[in-house]
Amino acid sequence: MTEKQEKIITAALELFAEEGYRSTSTSKVAKRAGVSEGLIFRHFTNKDGLLDAIIKMGEEQAKALFADIVLEPDPKELIRKYIELFITVSKDQEAINFWKLQFKIKWELEIYGEHKMEAIKGALINAFEKLRYNHPEQEANLLLTLMDGLATRFILQQQFDMSETIEFLKQKYKV
Incomplete structure (x- = not known):
């Protein structure tokens, strides 16, 4: 990715978080990034293409x-x-x-992107199977959901201290 593409993506992430995806124009993104609007279209085709690049960046x-x-x-x-x-x-x-910007986009556009969690979910299921849990898939889903909730809470309330909950989970799973 070129330096200008990175500037465009950074500007878009910031503006999408500040103003929302739907309220942000490509001209605002171009202005914030210090590039021409045409350059956005050349690299990303349109605003949806820019959003796709941001989502892929999050997945990576x-x-x-x-x-x-x-x-x-x-x-x-x-x-x-x-x-x-x-x-x-x-x-x-x-x-x-x-991640705050990624979560905000996810919430605004109601995009969860569960596929990006497949590898970690499979690894957790395998771990719970090896440890002989009765319901390894449900344990993996529970842990994924709890951690997603913790991340959401932390993002929305940065003073939130997750250390107690983290310690509780480590004790619960004896790790």
Whole structure:
């Protein structure tokens, strides 16, 4: 991706978060990015193409975040790493801003993108199976839902301290 494409995506993410996707014009994105509107059309075709690029960027970052977890052979360690993932992310302000913008777009446009969670879900199911949980798929779904809720709470209320809940989950799963 070129520097100008990155500027366009960053500007679009910021504006979509501030004003909403539907209220943001490509001319506003171009102005914020310091590029011509035509350059947006050349690289992304239209505003929907720009949104697709942002969503794909989120999917790539999710894959990168989950890569170490998914490849973990020890089931307890895999679960622990997943539970502690948000502690790591919460220490990086740039990551917080990126995910906040991704969540805001997801909420406004009612796009969940469950497919980006397939690898981590499969890894969690496998871990719960190895640990002989009675309902490994339901445990994986429960943990995914709880962590999604924690992320949402953290994004909406940055003073929220998730450490107690993280410790509770680690105790619950004995990791």
